[in-house]
Amino acid sequence: MTIERLQHRLEHSLSQLFPKETTYSKFAQPVRLTKTLQLLERKFDDLENAIPIDVKIFKTISKLEYSGFEQFTRRDWKNLAWALSKMLPDTQEKLIFNDIGKRIVQHFNQAEESIINLVYYPLLYSYFALAKEDVVEKPTVWLTLRDILNRHKLNVYKSTQRPKQWMTTLIDHADILSDTPTKAFVKQFLQDNETGGIQNELETLRIAPNSWFWDDLIKSSIQSIRHMNEKDYFKFIARFITLSAQNSLYSRDILAALLERYAKTSERDKVHETLKQMALDQWGNPQYDSSAGWNNVNPDTKRMVVQWFVKADLEAFFKLFSRTADVNRFNYWIKFIDKINFSQIFLGPSALNSQQAQHKKFREMNRGRLKELIGSTQTNNAFLLKIDNVYVVDFADTGNACYAYNKLPYNDKKERIFIGDLKNKDTVLFRNGWGEPTALSHSGDWESRFDEKLAEIGLFSRKPSNNNDSSKYKRSH
Structure with a gap:
C-alpha cells in the first residue's frame, strides 16, 4: 500500500468520526507527524522517479x-x-x-x-x-x-x-513549457546573488546543471538589459558584472548589452570605471581600429567609451600626475571631447616611477596604453589628442608650447618617445603672421589665440571654454 493511499484511508476514517469543520478544532495539529509524512513522501517520490542505471x-x-x-x-x-x-x-x-x-x-x-x-x-x-x-x-x-x-x-x-x-x-509556472521558459524567472534571477534561489525553487524538476534551461535564463536576462528602465538598469549593473566574472562564456554579450544600454542613459557622459576596465580587458583600446571586439557595439556606443578614456586620460594628466600643470589647459581641451577619437599619454620619470597608490593604480589599469617620455625634465609629461583628423600635442610643465600635426609625429610601435619627436616645427600645422611653421605658447590670453589658430586649421569646439566664453572662433556643427 502506498503512502498516498494510506493517508487517504486515514483522512477518510477521521471524517467519519468527526465533522470536517470541527476536526482541527478538537485535535492539535500533528506537526511532527506531518513533517515526517512529508519526508516519507519525498523519499518515496525519489525512489519512484530514480534514474535507472x-x-x-x-x-x-x-x-x-x-x-x-x-x-x-x-x-x-x-x-x-x-x-x-x-x-x-x-x-x-x-x-x-x-x-x-x-x-x-x-x-x-x-x-x-x-x-x-x-x-x-x-x-x-x-x-x-x-x-x-x-x-x-x-x-x-x-x-x-x-x-x-x-x-x-x-x-x-x-x-x-x-x-x-x-x-x-x-x-x-505555466511558461516553463513555452517558447519563453525563463521569462518569469529573470527578475528573480537578477535579484539573487547567484542561481541558488531559482535552483531551490525548481529543485523538484531536477534540472541538470548543464541544462539548456540555465543558458536560456542567462541569455533572457542579458536581453532584458536593453528594455530595462534606467532605474532598474543601474540597480542591476553590479549583478551583471558579477555574472560576467562567473560565466566567461557570456562575458562578451553581457558587456555589449551593458554598454549599449549605458549609452542611452542620462549618465552616458559620466565614466563608469568598472565597465571601462571590463571593455579594455576584453576588447582592447577602442581608440585603435585594430581592436575588433568593438564591432560588438554600435559606433555611437564605441564613441561614448572612447570619450571615457579621453576624459580619464586628461584628468589623470592634469589632476593626478602633473602637479605643475596648468589646470586651465584641462578646461580648454575638455571642451573638444565630443570630437576627440584618440588620446595618448607620455609619462616622464617622476610619474612613471611614482609609488603613490593612485599613480600605481592608474598605470596598472592602463597597462599597454602608456608611453614613456624621454629627453625632458623629471616632472614633464605630455599628451596627444586626435581632434577630428588633427593630432594636437601639449605638455604639463609650463614653458612648453602646443603643437599640431596632420599625422602621428612619432613611431607608435615604440614605447619610449623622445620629446623632440613631439616638438617638430618642420611638420607643425600652425603658422605665424609670416606663414612660417610655429608652435603655440600659453602666454597671455592664450585661450582666444588657440581658438583662432585651431579655427584656421578647421577645428572648432561645440562647448564654450570656461575662461573664454565670448570667443568669436567658437561655432556649432
Missing part, C-alpha cells in the same frame, strides 16, 4: 529494436522515457535525435493518457537534461517532446489525488 536503459532499447513496443512492462515504458537524453554506446548523439529516439517520441505523442501519466516525469527530466548545444537550433523532435509535456501536464496534475510538488511547480 544505463545497463537497464540500454537493455530496454535493445528490446524495442527486437520486438517493437509489444509486451512492454511499466518499467520498460519508463526506461524509454529516461533514455531520450542518453547517448547510446558507439554513437555520437543523444538518443532523442536519432531514428530510434524520434520513433519513441512519436509513439508517446500518440499514446494513451495512462502511458503518459506513467512516463511523464522521466520525459520531463529528459526534456531538461539536454544541453544548450543540443537544442540551439530548436530541433523538431525536441519541440514535439515539449508539446507532449505541455499538452498533458494538467491531466497529470488532476489525475493524482495528492499532486507532487513538481506537478504544482509546472502548473504555477
Whole structure:
C-alpha cells in the first residue's frame, strides 16, 4: 500500500468520526507527524522517479529494436522515457535525435493518457537534461517532446489525488513549457546573488546543471538589459558584472548589452570605471581600429567609451600626475571631447616611477596604453589628442608650447618617445603672421589665440571654454 493511499484511508476514517469543520478544532495539529509524512513522501517520490542505471536503459532499447513496443512492462515504458537524453554506446548523439529516439517520441505523442501519466516525469527530466548545444537550433523532435509535456501536464496534475510538488511547480509556472521558459524567472534571477534561489525553487524538476534551461535564463536576462528602465538598469549593473566574472562564456554579450544600454542613459557622459576596465580587458583600446571586439557595439556606443578614456586620460594628466600643470589647459581641451577619437599619454620619470597608490593604480589599469617620455625634465609629461583628423600635442610643465600635426609625429610601435619627436616645427600645422611653421605658447590670453589658430586649421569646439566664453572662433556643427 502506498503512502498516498494510506493517508487517504486515514483522512477518510477521521471524517467519519468527526465533522470536517470541527476536526482541527478538537485535535492539535500533528506537526511532527506531518513533517515526517512529508519526508516519507519525498523519499518515496525519489525512489519512484530514480534514474535507472544505463545497463537497464540500454537493455530496454535493445528490446524495442527486437520486438517493437509489444509486451512492454511499466518499467520498460519508463526506461524509454529516461533514455531520450542518453547517448547510446558507439554513437555520437543523444538518443532523442536519432531514428530510434524520434520513433519513441512519436509513439508517446500518440499514446494513451495512462502511458503518459506513467512516463511523464522521466520525459520531463529528459526534456531538461539536454544541453544548450543540443537544442540551439530548436530541433523538431525536441519541440514535439515539449508539446507532449505541455499538452498533458494538467491531466497529470488532476489525475493524482495528492499532486507532487513538481506537478504544482509546472502548473504555477505555466511558461516553463513555452517558447519563453525563463521569462518569469529573470527578475528573480537578477535579484539573487547567484542561481541558488531559482535552483531551490525548481529543485523538484531536477534540472541538470548543464541544462539548456540555465543558458536560456542567462541569455533572457542579458536581453532584458536593453528594455530595462534606467532605474532598474543601474540597480542591476553590479549583478551583471558579477555574472560576467562567473560565466566567461557570456562575458562578451553581457558587456555589449551593458554598454549599449549605458549609452542611452542620462549618465552616458559620466565614466563608469568598472565597465571601462571590463571593455579594455576584453576588447582592447577602442581608440585603435585594430581592436575588433568593438564591432560588438554600435559606433555611437564605441564613441561614448572612447570619450571615457579621453576624459580619464586628461584628468589623470592634469589632476593626478602633473602637479605643475596648468589646470586651465584641462578646461580648454575638455571642451573638444565630443570630437576627440584618440588620446595618448607620455609619462616622464617622476610619474612613471611614482609609488603613490593612485599613480600605481592608474598605470596598472592602463597597462599597454602608456608611453614613456624621454629627453625632458623629471616632472614633464605630455599628451596627444586626435581632434577630428588633427593630432594636437601639449605638455604639463609650463614653458612648453602646443603643437599640431596632420599625422602621428612619432613611431607608435615604440614605447619610449623622445620629446623632440613631439616638438617638430618642420611638420607643425600652425603658422605665424609670416606663414612660417610655429608652435603655440600659453602666454597671455592664450585661450582666444588657440581658438583662432585651431579655427584656421578647421577645428572648432561645440562647448564654450570656461575662461573664454565670448570667443568669436567658437561655432556649432
